[in-house]
Amino acid sequence: MCEPLSFVWPHIELDEPLFEEAFIRRWGDDAFLRLRHAGILQQAESADYFLCPFCDDGHAEEVVSWESEAGIRRFAIPCPENGRVMLSPEQLRQWSVSFDRLVSLLAVGLGLTGEVSEIEPRRLWRLGKVSWQGGLRDVLFATGFDSRCLLAPPPDVGKYPSAIVLLPHAKASSVNWSHPTPSAISLTQIVSLGADGVEFDHSLLIPMITEADAVATQAAQSQMNLRELKVLISREVKSIQAHELTDDVLVRAYVQEGSYRKAAEFLSRETGQEITKDKVHRAVQRCGGTTALARGGDSNSIVRTVASQRRDRTKKIQRRPEGKQNQ
Ligand SMILES: [Zn+2]
Numbered sequence: 001m002c003e004p005l006s007f008v009w010p011h012i013e014l015d016e017p018l019f020e021e022a023f024i025r026r027w028g029d030d031a032f033l034r035l036r037h038a039g040i041l042q043q044a045e046s047a048d049y050f051l052c053p054f055c056d057d058g059h060a061e062e063v064v065s066w067e068s069e070a071g072i073r074r075f076a077i078p079c080p081e082n083g084r085v086m087l088s089p090e091q092l093r094q095w096s097v098s099f100d101r102l103v104s105l106l107a108v109g110l111g112l113t114g115e116v117s118e119i120e121p122r123r124l125w126r127l128g129k130v131s132w133q134g135g136l137r138d139v140l141f142a143t144g145f146d147s148r149c150l151l152a153p154p155p156d157v158g159k160y161p162s163a164i165v166l167l168p169h170a171k172a173s174s175v176n177w178s179h180p181t182p183s184a185i186s187l188t189q190i191v192s193l194g195a196d197g198v199e200f201d202h203s204l205l206i207p208m209i210t211e212a213d214a215v216a217t218q219a220a221q222s223q224m225n226l227r228e229l230k231v232l233i234s235r236e237v238k239s240i241q242a243h244e245l246t247d248d249v250l251v252r253a254y255v256q257e258g259s260y261r262k263a264a265e266f267l268s269r270e271t272g273q274e275i276t277k278d279k280v281h282r283a284v285q286r287c288g289g290t291t292a293l294a295r296g297g298d299s300n301s302i303v304r305t306v307a308s309q310r311r312d313r314t315k316k317i318q319r320r321p322e323g324k325q326n327q
Pocket residue numbers: 052053054055059078079080081082
């Protein structure tokens with residue numbers, strides 16, 4: 001038996017999810033009835049246009065309606081092959097998602113405290129607060145991160161740095177987040193529709209939040225390193241000539257950007273002068289090469305490792321016996 005919510009999640013990201021009766025019937029009666037019973041699907045306005053059920057070319061026509069002599073409302077579309085194609089009111093039924101109902105079911109399913117509120121229309125909701133490691137955290141539900149969305153831009157969840165952000169469909173790792181990166185998890189794998197509402201798989205939920213927090217912390221660290229690096233560059237450019245950028249800055253830029261070329265482009269942008277990738281390459285080599293950097297972990301410890309290696313080397317050179325210096 002298919003999980004009813006799995007039919008709904010991919011469409012929730014869209015601006016106005018609207019399902020035709022025939023489309024929903026393909027999910028199976030069980031899924032449809034359960035979604036309807038839970039109040040997640042609600043009847044919307046009948047279709048204005050309808051795909052001809054008789055023709056293979058899939059022509060859609062505007063629905064015309066009139067009242068018969070017996071006082072009954074009739075519906076039809078014109079078809080070039082079959083003339084007037086009569087339609088029943090059931091065929092024209094459409095269904096939409098009740099977001100109010102869905103977000104309240106999610107809040108109940110998570111056992112959150114506090115009120116559910118819509119922060120940005122059809123894009124961002126606060127579901128309530130959850131106890132987490134001795135404190136309380138906001139839980140948000142956000143849509144609009146799917147590339148198929150055309151209307152409003154996705155919400156700026158970066159404004160809620162300590163919140164847990166639930167995404168209906170989009171994978172957190174595939175979203176191009178603005179900064180700071182939130183702790184975001186996708187609901188598709190951990191939520192199901194039970195007899196009493198939405199149920200969460202708590203055994204998966206907690207590790208997923210922990211992992212999402214780790215991803216967010218890593219992104220914040222990287223962002224902080226980038227800011228720190230920009231400050232260092234601007235200081236060096238102001239105090240000395242850009243062509244005298246220290247190895248520390250050149251190596252940090254390499255670690256931040258991930259390649260000699262990108263580091264050179266970044267430094268050229270930041271200094272307003274041309275910094276070649278050879279210059280970056282030479283600095284990395286002087287500091288022990290890429291293998292030494294890869295051992296470092298985060299860029300701060302890399303730079304510390306590099307700096308201490310350089311001091312060691314200086315000492316070795318100084319300690320070299322005088323007699324061997326000119327060999
Ligand atoms: Zn037709």
